[in-house]
Amino acid sequence: xxxxxxxxxxxxxxxxxxxxxxxxxxxxxxxxxxxxxxxxxxxxxxxxxxxxxxxxxxxxxxxxxxxxxxxxxxxxxxxxxxxxxxxxxxxxxxxxxxxxxxxxxxxxxxxxxxxxxxxxxxxxxxxxxxxxxxxxxxxxxxxxxxxxxxxxxxxxxxxxxxxxxxxxxxxxxxxxxxxxxxxxxxxxxxxxxxxxxxxxxxxxxxxxxxxxxxxxxxxxxxxxxxxxxxxxxxxxxxxxxxxxxxxxxxxxxxxxxxxxxxxxxxxxxxxxxxxxxxxxxxxxxxxxxxxxxxxxxxxxxxxxxxxxxxxxxxxxxxxxxxxxxxxxxxxxxxxxx
Ligand code: DAH
Numbered sequence: 001x002x003x004x005x006x007x008x009x010x011x012x013x014x015x016x017x018x019x020x021x022x023x024x025x026x027x028x029x030x031x032x033x034x035x036x037x038x039x040x041x042x043x044x045x046x047x048x049x050x051x052x053x054x055x056x057x058x059x060x061x062x063x064x065x066x067x068x069x070x071x072x073x074x075x076x077x078x079x080x081x082x083x084x085x086x087x088x089x090x091x092x093x094x095x096x097x098x099x100x101x102x103x104x105x106x107x108x109x110x111x112x113x114x115x116x117x118x119x120x121x122x123x124x125x126x127x128x129x130x131x132x133x134x135x136x137x138x139x140x141x142x143x144x145x146x147x148x149x150x151x152x153x154x155x156x157x158x159x160x161x162x163x164x165x166x167x168x169x170x171x172x173x174x175x176x177x178x179x180x181x182x183x184x185x186x187x188x189x190x191x192x193x194x195x196x197x198x199x200x201x202x203x204x205x206x207x208x209x210x211x212x213x214x215x216x217x218x219x220x221x222x223x224x225x226x227x228x229x230x231x232x233x234x235x236x237x238x239x240x241x242x243x244x245x246x247x248x249x250x251x252x253x254x255x256x257x258x259x260x261x262x263x264x265x266x267x268x269x270x271x272x273x274x275x276x277x278x279x280x281x282x283x284x285x286x287x288x289x290x291x292x293x294x295x296x297x298x299x300x301x302x303x304x305x306x307x308x309x310x311x312x313x314x315x316x317x318x319x320x321x322x323x324x325x326x327x328x329x330x331x332x333x334x335x336x337x
Pocket of ligand 1: 167211282
């Protein structure tokens with residue numbers, strides 16, 4: 001029996017070295033040290049031995065039990081972050097603690113923050129407006145006629161006949177001008193909603209930043225100056241900007257603002273479709289009808305407005321090719337920013 005015990009000790013110590021998980025530790029405990037384990041089995045047989053032998057073998061069995069228990073505790077510490085009490089009653093308070101992973105701001109929040117700072121340095125204040133909005137602010141006051149396709153059920157989420165989820169942040173222009181007299185310099189970041197089918201470039205919810213500057217004497221040169229300074233600050237000092245004629249009901253004239261492709265520096269690549277240019281936002285001089293809707297005299301005041309998609313801007317800056325990545329909460333994506 002003594003030999004058998006020594007052999008068991010040998011095997012158990014060998015096995016201890018290979019334990020790698022909580023389950024394996026527990027199996028080991030049950031197999032050797034458990035109530036119905038191998039050691040208990042030998043101890044139960046002690047009574048069959050002559051007294052002399054019983055003393056020696058009993059002592060040996062006890063020593064092995066102590067040794068294996070210690071060994072198991074040791075293995076627990078190596079394998080487990082927190083030794084479950086079932087396996088080991090020992091808690092070593094001197095072990096180093098575990099740092100919980102640190103969170104960080106979402107890349108879209110970072111992008112909005114950076115853009116706010118750039119416009120903030122040019123004297124623009126940050127304002128916000130409601131996401132559930134009256135049709136009046138989303139369309140009518142913005143000179144968008146009743147038969148305009150964007151007013152269609154297919155292009156706007158309606159809550160009721162005259163209440164909707166805003167489809168653009170241009171609504172905030174109207175809300176600000178109704179409350180304040182010029183001079184006005186604001187940017188308005190926020191969520192917008194459109195019933196688009198979700199794919200790599202579309203989402204039913206995304207973010208826009210609206211901008212508005214109104215004063216006596218504001219002209220198209222100011223629009224160009226402010227936006228090109230923004231483009232160079234955000235995308236890098238070598239960024240060139242160009243304006244292409246466009247149409248928006250609430251601006252006249254209107255422009256699509258493009259920057260030289262930040263990835264290929266204007267040479268032409270797959271991101272810019274070979275053209276060397278990327279559209280980053282829409283802009284224009286505020287339409288006189290918009291001023292009339294808020295009670296401003298279009299003969300006295302002029303202004304410019306612009307609107308950009310935050311996801312789009314971030315995708316262009318970081319070379320992200322799928323808008324859905326922003327909303328899936330995959331830490332492998334988010335932790336890169
Ligand atoms: N609201 C427009 C959109 O959602 C973007 C836009 C274009 C805003 C031109 C403006 C502007 O203020 O002047 O597509």
